[in-house]
Amino acid sequence: MFASVIAGVDGSAESLAAAEWAAREAERRDRPLRLMHAWNWHPREVDGESANAVQRHLARRVLRRAEERVRRACPGMRPHDEQVEGPATAALLHAAEQADLLVLGSRGLSGFTGFLVGSVALGVVARATRPVVLVRAGEEAEDEHLPADDGSASTRTGYRDVVLGLDLGDLCDEVIEFGFEAARLRRARLRVVHAWQAPSPLSLGPGEVGMAGDSQRAQEWQGFLSAVLQLWRDKYPDVEVVESVSEGKASTTLIRAASGAGLLVVGHRLAERPVGPRTGPVTHAVIHHVGCPVAVVPHE
Structure with missing residues (x-):
């Protein structure tokens, strides 16, 4: 199986631009595209289960938006999307080990819905054993x-x-x-x-x-x-x-x-x-x- 191009997405403008850039690069390399969203797992308690359900719902929405962006830009592309449990840096690094390339937004959201904050992107770049491409919002x-x-x-x-x-x-x-x-x-x-x-x-x-x-x-x-x-x-x-x-x-x-x-x-x-x-x-x-x-x- 070919190694894939992975785009980490969090719903921010930067990550959506990264997803589209990754789709074009996957076409150039003749590689499959994976859209990945990481979220933090909560302890299995009542409040934790509720928070996990909310995060899974938000992750599906983020991945759907990224997939729509990719298909508009590259109609022939059929990306595979997946949710992974954080911490985000560790999840992305693990996924990148088997990837041809990892693509991230150079900036991202902070707070509950976002994971590509500056420290995460820099942490991935510092530790990744595979190439990482950083893309800014507005890249077309x-x-x-x-x-x-x-x-x-x-x-x-x-x-x-x-x-x-x-x-x-x-x-x-x-x-x-x-x-x-x-x-x-x-x-x-x-x-x-x-x-x-x-x-x-x-x-x-x-x-x-x-x-x-x-x-x-x-x-x-x-x-x-x-x-x-x-x-x-x-x-x-x-x-x-x-x-x-x-x-x-x-x-x-x-x-x-x-x-x-x-x-x-x-x-x-x-x-x-x-x-x-x-x-x-x-x-x-x-x-x-x-x-x-x-x-x-x-x-x-």
């Missing part, structure tokens, strides 16, 4: 495509660029492959971006001398990036690749590069930290500030 099919000649929105034009952010000091095949595959599926151009910063006197190790100028450093990084990508260019000959290196903070560079893109792909190293799993500063920044969907690809 036309937003993935270039504007028509008259400047109007269209789904008949080619796809916008896929932007792949690479840290050349922490390379991972899974992240690169995800970016190339996303571009291939869309027949889109892939823009690969790396940001570097000149070493400061405090960051130089014993015996190291910061002699190279910025121009030389830029050329060295460009050569390294080209060498890394050559294998992938050979593997994906139909994908047009544009590569660039720039001096500056990685988060600022990626946020700027993602302007006008259809998808941003970044990596996330799975590492237990003293305070538990967390997203790194670059991932955290792009999740909060990039307008297009963001794919976070975990790696060891």
